[in-house]
Amino acid sequence: MLNRLKSVEGSLFGVIIALGIVLSLTTDSFLTVQNMFDLLNNQAVNIIFAVGLVVVLVSGGIDISFSITASVVQYVAVSLVLSLGGGNWVIGFAFAMATGLMLGLVNAFLIHKFRIVSIIVTIGTFNLFFGLLMYFTRGRSIYDIPDWLYYRIPVFEFASATLYLPIVVAIVLAFVTWFFMTKIGFGRMIVGFGSDPEAARRSGVNIAFIQAFAYGWLGLCAGIGGLMQAHIVQEVVPNALYGRELDILAAVVLGGAVLGGGRGTVIGAILGVMLLAVVQNGLNLLGITPFAFKAIVGLIILMAITATNIDRLLPKRAARVEG
Amino acid sequence: MTELAIRARSITKRFGGFTALDNVEFELRPGEIHCLAGENGCGKSTLIKIINGVYQPEPGAQFDFSGQEAVGHITPSSAKRLGIHVIWQDLSLFPDLSVAENICFDAFVANPLRGIGRAQKLERAQKTIEQLGVQLDPKARVGDLSIAKRQLVAICRVIQAEARIVFMDEPTASLTQKETETLLQIVRRLSEQGISIVFVSHRLGEVLDVCERVTVLRDGKLVGTFPTEGMTQKKLSTLMTGKELDQTPRAGDVDGERMLVLKHLTRRGEYEDISFDLRKGEILGLTGLMGSGRTEIALSIFGMTSPDSGELRLDGKEVKFRSNRDAIDAGVAYVSEDRLNLGLDQQQSIADNTASTVLKELSQPSFFLNPKRIRELCDLWIEKLKTKVSDPMLPVSSLSGGNQQRIVLAKWLATNPKVLVLDSPTVGVDVGAKAGIFEIIRNLAKEGMAIILISDEASEIFHHTDRTIVLKAGRVARSFKTSEVSEEELEGIINA
Numbered sequence: 001m002l003n004r005l006k007s008v009e010g011s012l013f014g015v016i017i018a019l020g021i022v023l024s025l026t027t028d029s030f031l032t033v034q035n036m037f038d039l040l041n042n043q044a045v046n047i048i049f050a051v052g053l054v055v056v057l058v059s060g061g062i063d064i065s066f067s068i069t070a071s072v073v074q075y076v077a078v079s080l081v082l083s084l085g086g087g088n089w090v091i092g093f094a095f096a097m098a099t100g101l102m103l104g105l106v107n108a109f110l111i112h113k114f115r116i117v118s119i120i121v122t123i124g125t126f127n128l129f130f131g132l133l134m135y136f137t138r139g140r141s142i143y144d145i146p147d148w149l150y151y152r153i154p155v156f157e158f159a160s161a162t163l164y165l166p167i168v169v170a171i172v173l174a175f176v177t178w179f180f181m182t183k184i185g186f187g188r189m190i191v192g193f194g195s196d197p198e199a200a201r202r203s204g205v206n207i208a209f210i211q212a213f214a215y216g217w218l219g220l221c222a223g224i225g226g227l228m229q230a231h232i233v234q235e236v237v238p239n240a241l242y243g244r245e246l247d248i249l250a251a252v253v254l255g256g257a258v259l260g261g262g263r264g265t266v267i268g269a270i271l272g273v274m275l276l277a278v279v280q281n282g283l284n285l286l287g288i289t290p291f292a293f294k295a296i297v298g299l300i301i302l303m304a305i306t307a308t309n310i311d312r313l314l315p316k317r318a319a320r321v322e323g
Numbered sequence: 324m325t326e327l328a329i330r331a332r333s334i335t336k337r338f339g340g341f342t343a344l345d346n347v348e349f350e351l352r353p354g355e356i357h358c359l360a361g362e363n364g365c366g367k368s369t370l371i372k373i374i375n376g377v378y379q380p381e382p383g384a385q386f387d388f389s390g391q392e393a394v395g396h397i398t399p400s401s402a403k404r405l406g407i408h409v410i411w412q413d414l415s416l417f418p419d420l421s422v423a424e425n426i427c428f429d430a431f432v433a434n435p436l437r438g439i440g441r442a443q444k445l446e447r448a449q450k451t452i453e454q455l456g457v458q459l460d461p462k463a464r465v466g467d468l469s470i471a472k473r474q475l476v477a478i479c480r481v482i483q484a485e486a487r488i489v490f491m492d493e494p495t496a497s498l499t500q501k502e503t504e505t506l507l508q509i510v511r512r513l514s515e516q517g518i519s520i521v522f523v524s525h526r527l528g529e530v531l532d533v534c535e536r537v538t539v540l541r542d543g544k545l546v547g548t549f550p551t552e553g554m555t556q557k558k559l560s561t562l563m564t565g566k567e568l569d570q571t572p573r574a575g576d577v578d579g580e581r582m583l584v585l586k587h588l589t590r591r592g593e594y595e596d597i598s599f600d601l602r603k604g605e606i607l608g609l610t611g612l613m614g615s616g617r618t619e620i621a622l623s624i625f626g627m628t629s630p631d632s633g634e635l636r637l638d639g640k641e642v643k644f645r646s647n648r649d650a651i652d653a654g655v656a657y658v659s660e661d662r663l664n665l666g667l668d669q670q671q672s673i674a675d676n677t678a679s680t681v682l683k684e685l686s687q688p689s690f691f692l693n694p695k696r697i698r699e700l701c702d703l704w705i706e707k708l709k710t711k712v713s714d715p716m717l718p719v720s721s722l723s724g725g726n727q728q729r730i731v732l733a734k735w736l737a738t739n740p741k742v743l744v745l746d747s748p749t750v751g752v753d754v755g756a757k758a759g760i761f762e763i764i765r766n767l768a769k770e771g772m773a774i775i776l777i778s779d780e781a782s783e784i785f786h787h788t789d790r791t792i793v794l795k796a797g798r799v800a801r802s803f804k805t806s807e808v809s810e811e812e813l814e815g816i817i818n819a
Binding site: 183184185186188189191192194195196198199200202203204205261262263 | 399400403411413414415416417418419420424428429430431432434435436437438439440
């Protein structure tokens with residue numbers, strides 16, 4: 001138990017609770033069912049992105065193109081169902097997942113086949129996908145989205161506050177990701193590959209498949225996230241998600257994932273997202289000017305990362321130079 | 324006669340025009356501890372890779388495993404099915420996974436979709452750990468373990484995978500004597516359980532100690548397979564190199580002026596009350612077990628850490644180094660133990676590595692670095708140290724271990740040091756190259772350099788030092804003229 005508390009997830013959880021207590025005492029509206037549900041509803045898309053991204057980070061890669069993947073998917077998906085005469089949730093989901101998966105596989109293909117560093121590949125596809133999207137759409141938004149996508153779907157009601165479909169989708173994706181990452185051998189192979197790719201190769205791990213899976217899974221999550229985002233804001237704006245990738249990346253790293261691979265958990269990624277969300281929410285409720293938000297969030301990211309690294313910076317007496 | 328675990332005949336392997344193995348034979352008995360010996364580049368790794376299916380031999384090769392003729396190609400997975408496993412020198416473990424997960428990793432790969440519970444993993448790992456009779460915490464993260472413990476994890480992993488034949492590539496290269504002994508005990512235990520072990524090691528002493536037979540390769544050809552009974556280190560190195568090595572111990576009477584003087588030097592938690600002199604032209608052996616403080620003292624002499632109390636005198640003057648830059652300027656050079664990572668920038672060229680310690684000097688008086696002067700410096704040291712280099716502009720990683728070690732030496736000798744500290748300079752270097760490095764060290768001493776040689780190999784200390792200081796728990800346990808003891812006595816003193 002003590003070890004759990006000492007882990008990144010444990011300390012993040014502690015910080016979120018502490019922040020929550022402070023905000024409950026200083027504001028009237030923080031600790032209300034309405035506010036809690038709002039927080040969850042608003043973070044659904046971010047959580048979907050984060051659980052996809054953590055798989056890529058654990059496998060030793062990085063992907064910054066997923067927010068654009070989401071944008072492309074929502075634009076193409078909505079245009080397609082409109083041209084089909086409306087469509088429904090099944091078609092919407094199937095199409096979003098397939099397109100997202102495909103774009104993720106493009107990344108994986110370039111990374112694996114041409115041995116290009118993942119950050120460069122995804123900077124490339126980020127610009128390529130976004131450029132193509134802007135070129136073909138001329139930056140026009142779609143306001144007239146189909147009815148099934150327009151109306152919110154309540155899933156759980158409590159004290160006149162409601163949780164909607166996206167958070168359920170987020171929880172399902174988080175659960176599935178958590179399951180295959182921790183409960184079956186395949187997830188351990190992803191961690192092993194991120195930890196030492198050469199050792200994994202020598203152990204007979206199919207590296208091409210691991211990479212295709214990691215980027216494909218993120219693409220699939222991004223596709224679903226894109227659809228959910230369109231559902232929540234009830235419109236499709238091609239550049240609405242532009243820039244979101246860095247917030248998610250910071251949140252996932254806050255949650256204990258390491259850029260070199262091998263470390264990171266689904267729970268940590270979600271807690272990272274929730275920490276940033278609670279901070280934003282708190283700043284809102286405390287009436288602090290929105291112009292200061294970015295700076296404060298940036299500061300918190302830097303502080304949290306420093307804090308989780310502090311034990312590595314302190315001189316260690318126990319681990320002496322061998323010899 | 325019992326059936327052989329492996330019988331491989333007529334093994335030839337060519338890479339382009341280069342013949343790496345030429346009609347080699349190899350036999351391994353069940354439960355045998357066998358050594359594969361030879362200098363770097365003699366074809367040992369090629370042979371291992373062929374038996375494990377990583378490389379395919381030229382047609383005509385014949386393999387029998389446990390008396391049955393192997394049909395068709397051996398592939399890495401068919402080798403594993405036959406129970407043949409390799410523990411590579413880098414161990415191929417996963418630092419971010421737990422000990423238990425590393426041990427069970429092959430089960431994950433074999434069955435990726437199977438659910439494996441935490442308790443089940445721990446139980447399986449625990450069973451293997453107990454079977455080996457070692458101390459390991461299955462929940463620990465492998466990245467937090469020492470190299471010696473990781474070695475044990477790697478062994479547990481092949482045992483968990485039901486290995487019958489285990490190739491171990493330089494398993495002791497980065498272990499201390501004590502850890503090596505533990506490892507050798509385990510190897511013996513495995514052999515009692517009927518598992519055959521093939522050992523590749525540059526430490527001839529331990530090879531003769533633990534192995535029953537030794538197969539010697541030289542330049543891709545089989546020299547022969549010999550029983551280790553009656554074999555001496557000297558005879559074995561002659562078989563490996565094809566030449567007699569000069570290893571006369573040093574006389575030990577050096578009366579040059581005192582170059583380095585340590586008086587009651589103390590750094591809390593690392594070493595205490597260390598006093599000794601080092602004279603011009605002297606080679607001083609600094610030895611002791613892991614954690615005895617040998618490297619820590621060297622780091623203080625080199626200005627990387629500062630002592631809490633005591634006095635350090637260099638060439639008659641008291642010195643207090645604030646950083647290693649001060650120490651380098653004062654004439655101290657330190658060749659670190661971890662040559663591959665700390666001593667050299669593997670991707671940089673040989674010339675740039677050689678010049679890296681004297682960039683300031685090379686860029687005077689014009690401020691800009693002069694590539695011609697870098698080349699000249701590099702050529703000078705290549706010649707002086709007889710380094711085999713085809714082109715100084717190639718990356719250091721293109722050189723063999725022994726030649727890399729020479730580049731590290733060159734890099735430090737370029738600073739024109741008065742005191743040279745060598746930390747385990749022959750780790751991972753083969754016999755022939757070792758002899759070459761000691762020849763250089765002895766010549767440097769002859770030219771008047773004061774040298775500290777840190778090593779835990781009794782034979783190195785015995786043959787190449789004038790005086791020996793044995794450290795124990797951060798203190799000087801014994802200090803004596805090396806020629807006063809025999810090699811066997813020295814071995815006992817180090818491991819006491």
